Amino acid sequence: MLRIAVPNKGSLSETAAQMLFEAGYTGRRDPRELHTADPRNGVEFFYLRPRDIATYVGSGALDVGITGRDLLLDSGSAAEETAELGFGESTFRFAGPAERFASLDDLRGVRVATSYPGLVGDFLAVNGVEVELVKLDGAVESAVRLGVADAVADVVSTGGTLRKAGLEIFGPVILESTAVLISSGNEKPGSSTLLRRLQGVLVARQYVIMDYDIPVALLDDACELAPGIESPTVSSLHDPDWVAVRVMVPRAETNHVMDELYELGARAILVSSIHAARL
Numbered sequence: 001m002l003r004i005a006v007p008n009k010g011s012l013s014e015t016a017a018q019m020l021f022e023a024g025y026t027g028r029r030d031p032r033e034l035h036t037a038d039p040r041n042g043v044e045f046f047y048l049r050p051r052d053i054a055t056y057v058g059s060g061a062l063d064v065g066i067t068g069r070d071l072l073l074d075s076g077s078a079a080e081e082t083a084e085l086g087f088g089e090s091t092f093r094f095a096g097p098a099e100r101f102a103s104l105d106d107l108r109g110v111r112v113a114t115s116y117p118g119l120v121g122d123f124l125a126v127n128g129v130e131v132e133l134v135k136l137d138g139a140v141e142s143a144v145r146l147g148v149a150d151a152v153a154d155v156v157s158t159g160g161t162l163r164k165a166g167l168e169i170f171g172p173v174i175l176e177s178t179a180v181l182i183s184s185g186n187e188k189p190g191s192s193t194l195l196r197r198l199q200g201v202l203v204a205r206q207y208v209i210m211d212y213d214i215p216v217a218l219l220d221d222a223c224e225l226a227p228g229i230e231s232p233t234v235s236s237l238h239d240p241d242w243v244a245v246r247v248m249v250p251r252a253e254t255n256h257v258m259d260e261l262y263e264l265g266a267r268a269i270l271v272s273s274i275h276a277a278r279l
């Protein structure tokens with residue numbers, strides 16, 4: 001059985017579980033369950049703290065896992081990133097009182113609070129900046145107000161937490177993070193199926209199917225507007241001067257593409273969702 005590590009709590013857990021469900025796997029029913037088997041799909045799920053997942057997978061105790069890229073890098077584990085999963089996006093940034101910090105150089109010799117000392121330490125070492133790292137478990141934005149650090153390095157999503165703490169982002173982007181699939185590096189039966197299924201879920205989320213009718217004379221122009229993945233499907237209509245076209249379009253571009261196709265002369269433009277996909 002393929003042994004899969006899944007976040008048991010936190011920002012990534014719900015979407016990770018939902019993605020696995022959409023990929024056809026049966027996960028836990030009770031949120032307190034730490035282990036469940038899905039024999040029909042030949043996998044076992046282990047529900048673990050996202051921070052620990054890279055350690056389990058890197059050691060080979062588990063085969064693959066879902067975690068954040070920032071957590072993977074912070075762990076220093078030997079696990080490899082195999083795919084981005086299209087959720088859990090965040091950036092990792094330095095922040096501090098605006099009057100004191102404007103660039104990376106301003107950090108020399110000061111106290112920097114973080115829950116990601118591995119990630120931040122590596123970044124500062126590469127950039128030749130020495131600081132005193134203060135390791136905290138969370139809510140690091142309060143460390144400056146409470147006087148245990150001069151600046152912080154933390155996950156930023158909306159930036160709301162920093163703003164409320166009176167801190168401003170400065171210096172370079174430490175990391176662009178996202179939820180990722182990681183692997184121990186040993187190819188196990190079922191791991192490529194898992195990857196393909198998750199990629200299928202991503203495609204189903206990121207694309208729609210667009211159907212439209214268009215005069216034959218305008219077909220090439222229409223296909224340029226919406227080229228699809230390989231090439232649009234073109235079917236004949238009863239009226240020989242018109243054809244029906246079916247094409248995948250990035251969900252975010254749906255209305256834009258519909259406007260352009262309509263303006264070109266396409267009619268009966270219909271959009272439908274994709275439930276599952278394997279490209």
Ligand SMILES: Nc1ncnc2c1ncn2[C@@H]1O[C@H](COP(=O)(O)OP(=O)(O)OP(=O)(O)O)[C@@H](O)[C@H]1O
Nearest residue numbers: 009010011050051068070071088089090155157177
């Ligand atoms: N708004 C966010 N806050 C925290 N982490 C986020 C956010 N958006 C995405 N993430 C990602 O989630 C992962 C952290 O998840 P984790 O469950 O360890 O912490 P958490 O969501 O802060 O939960 P907790 O603080 O309860 O432990 C990281 O990969 C981080 O980049």
Ligand SMILES: O=P(O)(O)OC[C@H]1O[C@H](OP(=O)(O)OP(=O)(O)O)[C@H](O)[C@@H]1O
Nearest residue numbers: 138139140155156157158159160161162
């Ligand atoms: O930019 P924002 O949208 O405000 O989100 C970022 C904040 O969210 C996370 O904290 P979380 O709520 O997980 O608490 P924690 O610091 O205790 O982990 C993270 O550590 C930041 O503090």
Ligand SMILES: [Mg+2]
Nearest residue numbers: 010011138139
């Ligand atoms: Mg947190």
